[in-house]
Amino acid sequence: MIKHWWKVLCALLLSYTVVAGFLGEVPALPILNESIRNLYFHVTMWFSMMILFIISLVYSIRNLGNPTFENDTIALESAKIGMLFGVLGLLTGMVWAKFTWGAWWVNDVKLNGAAATMLVYSAYFLLRGSLEDPEKKGRISGVYSVFAFVMMLVFIMVLPRMADSLHPGDGGNPGFNSYDLDKNLRKVFYPAIIGWSLLGVWLMNIGYRMKKLQANKYQK
Amino acid sequence: MNRLWKLIALEFSLEFRQKNALAGTFIYVLATVFVSYLAFRRIVDVPTWNALFWIIMLFAAVNAVARSFMQEGSGVRLHYYFLASPLGVVFSRILYNSMLLLSIGLISLGAFHVFLGGNIQDMPGFLLGLLLGSLGLASILTMTSAIASRAGNSPTLMAILSFPVLIPFLMVLIRYSKNAIDGIAWTVNGSYALVMAALTGLVYALTYILFPYLWRD
Numbered sequence: 001m002i003k004h005w006w007k008v009l010c011a012l013l014l015s016y017t018v019v020a021g022f023l024g025e026v027p028a029l030p031i032l033n034e035s036i037r038n039l040y041f042h043v044t045m046w047f048s049m050m051i052l053f054i055i056s057l058v059y060s061i062r063n064l065g066n067p068t069f070e071n072d073t074i075a076l077e078s079a080k081i082g083m084l085f086g087v088l089g090l091l092t093g094m095v096w097a098k099f100t101w102g103a104w105w106v107n108d109v110k111l112n113g114a115a116a117t118m119l120v121y122s123a124y125f126l127l128r129g130s131l132e133d134p135e136k137k138g139r140i141s142g143v144y145s146v147f148a149f150v151m152m153l154v155f156i157m158v159l160p161r162m163a164d165s166l167h168p169g170d171g172g173n174p175g176f177n178s179y180d181l182d183k184n185l186r187k188v189f190y191p192a193i194i195g196w197s198l199l200g201v202w203l204m205n206i207g208y209r210m211k212k213l214q215a216n217k218y219q220k
Numbered sequence: 221m222n223r224l225w226k227l228i229a230l231e232f233s234l235e236f237r238q239k240n241a242l243a244g245t246f247i248y249v250l251a252t253v254f255v256s257y258l259a260f261r262r263i264v265d266v267p268t269w270n271a272l273f274w275i276i277m278l279f280a281a282v283n284a285v286a287r288s289f290m291q292e293g294s295g296v297r298l299h300y301y302f303l304a305s306p307l308g309v310v311f312s313r314i315l316y317n318s319m320l321l322l323s324i325g326l327i328s329l330g331a332f333h334v335f336l337g338g339n340i341q342d343m344p345g346f347l348l349g350l351l352l353g354s355l356g357l358a359s360i361l362t363m364t365s366a367i368a369s370r371a372g373n374s375p376t377l378m379a380i381l382s383f384p385v386l387i388p389f390l391m392v393l394i395r396y397s398k399n400a401i402d403g404i405a406w407t408v409n410g411s412y413a414l415v416m417a418a419l420t421g422l423v424y425a426l427t428y429i430l431f432p433y434l435w436r437d
Contacts, residue, residue, distance in 0.1 A: 064430075064433050112387075112391075116384050116387045116388070117384075119383070119384035119387075120384040120385065122380075123380045123381050123384055126377070126380060127367070127371055127377065127381060130371045130372055130374070130377060131370075131371050131372075136370070139433055139434075140367060140370045140371060140434065142433070143367060143430045143433050143434055144364075144367050144381065146426070146430060147363060147364075147367075147385065147426050147430055148384065148385050150422065150426060151360075151385050151388060151389075151419075151422075151423075152388075154388055154419065154422065155387065155388035
């Protein structure tokens with residue numbers, strides 16, 4: 001039971017996020033109105049996605065130095081769950097964009113960066129699919145994932161600073177911190193980040209254990 | 221260093237042995253520009269000219285570089301394996317591909333001027349962009365073509381692997397070359413050139429670290 005404390009924490013934090021997220025106090029702002037509650041569900045998806053992709057990167061690098069079933073499978077499963085969070089982040093973002101900016105998709109560096117990241121990981125899964133030998137599969141796709149991830153990091157971290165964005169904190173738009181990420185929002189936002197990230201790690205963990213059971217079954 | 225030059229010379233002699241493939245790449249560019257001419261006649265609008273130029277360049281580059289690791293059989297690979305270090309092989313290919321893309325770019329630029337017209341205000345700036353673009357595209361594409369060649373060599377895979385990775389570089393490149401066509405001052409446009417050089421340096425560093433893992437079998 002001691003081993004599973006973080007799963008209990010995850011469930012508690014997410015229940016708190018949903019209840020306090022929909023019922024709690026939020027600042028009344030023009031245009032955003034009640035849609036500001038999406039902060040707990042949209043922004044947190046990107047945090048969880050980045051954490052999972054970083055786990056995938058770390059295990060890909062470890063797999064290059066020391067190719068084992070564990071390193072390779074964790075790299076794959078965290079990329080899968082990261083992709084899931086990325087798709088959810090895009091969907092929640094599209095709904096939010098429709099209600100505040102007036103269109104499902106706008107030409108914005110951050111949106112393009114997110115779309116390109118999804119494309120990179122789709123290519124990663126496709127590359128894995130076209131290789132047969134498990135050892136080679138881990139090594140070649142590991143090289144691609146390290147290569148692509150570093151380029152994506154440049155895309156997400158550096159290029160948005162060279163162009164304007166509609167997102168808060170860019171292009172003369174005030175950031176959330178400056179006026180509206182107030183005490184009430186923070187009280188739900190930070191626990192929500194931890195909760196969703198723990199859920200991602202949990203899902204990845206289940207995927208890894210399933211793969212391990214399957215591998216053991218075929219070995220017998 | 222001496223070995224690197226020998227490998228580059230080897231690349232050239234291998235390429236000139238198959239003149240068909242090389243000529244095919246150049247004719248591909250000319251034919252595409254000619255088709256665009258039939259469709260567009262003259263392009264006056266700068267963003268359209270610029271976008272079309274780099275899209276044609278991108279597809280020609282993917283086709284040209286995709287061949288670099290695809291044509292060798294396992295015998296040739298074994299031969300390289302004993303004669304040269306993996307880093308020598310990959311960096312000679314990157315340099316060779318850069319020169320190839322630069323010549324494709326120059327031919328395409330000439331064809332654009334003949335058929336579609338062109339009014340580039342800052343020609344030295346544009347040519348510098350062509351050089352930086354060739355170096356960057358060649359380095360990224362050489363790496364992805366090495367990955368694709370390990371996974372069964374399908375041309376579709378090569379495009380799928382390389383396009384998302386190319387997006388950040390292409391965005392900067394297209395912005396830079398549009399500014400050069402518009403004749404925007406170097407003080408503004410220079411930062412884009414620096415970003416391109418930095419991205420290319422980053423790809424070189426990644427190739428240096430990662431390529432040995434692709435090489436051993």
